[in-house]
Amino acid sequence: MKGKRLIVSIGLIAMLAFSNYTVSQGIRDNLSKPVVSAFKVSESELLQVRINARDQISQEYLKENEIKKVGQGLLDKFNIQGELEYENYQQDMLDENKPIYTMDFIEEEDQRKLIISGKDKNNSSVTIILLTYIDKYSNLNKTELIVDITSEKLEEYDKIQSNIKTIFNNMEMNPKINTCIVGTFDGDIENNEKIDIVSEIMVRVGAKKVEEYTQPDIISISAYSPNIDNHIYTGNNKMNLNIAMRHNYTEDKTYIWIATPIIDHGY
Template sequence: MRELGKNEKRIALYILILCNLILLPFYSTRAASKEEGIQAAFEASGACFAELNVNGHAAVDHQFIDVQEATQWCWELAEKLELENGQLESNVEEDFTQVWITGKVKEGTTATLQIQSQQYEKLGETHIIIDFYDDQRMVQLNDLTKRLRDLLKSYGKTNITTCLVGTFEGNLSIEERQAVLKKVMQSLEAEEVEGYKEGNVMSIVGYSSKVKEWIRYGGNRVNINLAMRYKDYEDKSYLWIGTPLITMGY
């Protein structure tokens, strides 16, 4: 089996995390959408925009598809998404199919569509992942998530995760990082559920009643995940704001 490339490993990481997330029920309130919530929280943080990621995942239970059908599904989704300059790649083994297309949507945001299907003995399952990534400009997250839901809802239960990444110049002190995280939490009126600090990384998992959807995590309501880390090779302190959890490496 050939070694996975960087893009494939990134996709595989999303699948691993999202497969776990899809087992967790999402609950909804009458609060603002989670996209509106974290976009407002990001603005409150004072960070400079670095990148955004919106990822949608739909699971098709009890169905295994071959590379021809997976390719057809991929191109159909690409057409509905109006994907430009799409390049198709595949990784096919016995009882395993992986097909993906990467291109640009009309706003210039990078989109990757992936179909992954596998079969264990007589049990099959297929996962559809659509990933939006932009490191040039902030776009309206609500628009991206609506497109994802509209595209994926006919395939099965759909979960969407969103993450905004920002930067601060230099190596912020622990006190300065704590102040940034506190400002974000206060803007969301969020309560900390779990905190983590090890070495150069600080992370908070929390719940905000101002954010519409939430999941159960360790028996608690959760819909906000914050993290900060200093990257010495860039001399920048990074901030991640994700909902319901951060699904990208930091």
């Protein structure tokens, strides 16, 4: 239970920090270079590259047919492959040569959501969320687009990010982008060695520590680097690099997360 509370607390902190996201002036063309370089310094085995983007798509509360129409258009934009899954396609999901995507519509009070999940032409996992709702506090209508792309190839990092920016920009949106590279080491790494790895990463990207959180099996460092062209605020301090390491006892592996500007999911 204590471990679960820790993960929930970290997740809440990340959500609050990300809500105050601020983008520096200029285009973030060099954003990936220091992050990819940081991962290579760790010498860990790549698990996944994860890039998340979101922005408001309109100030309207869309009906079911409207939100599905928008979603249908996004299938081509993000190169979602295959056919829409139905119940009689369950067996076909086992056939790798016959890709399938899902589209789920969820309606709640003052909120409608369309979730599309599939794979693109590069075999990256893509989740698209269209969220339309009435803000009870401002009484304003909003529709947001949230895209999450995961790849197992480090070389796809630049391509995915560039493609996301292009798609959002063509829709006259300027997305908030959060990226995270996840790797693993065999066995349990001692905290002093974790600190050495994190320190070496920070030196490589020219980052200075802003905050630190440590426990017997986890270390999390928030830092700021002028070489990364985006940031959020934690208190009055800028931060744009979040590095965490934690041992997974079930797998007997030590995980490392390197994110900019922040790790936006539990670890």
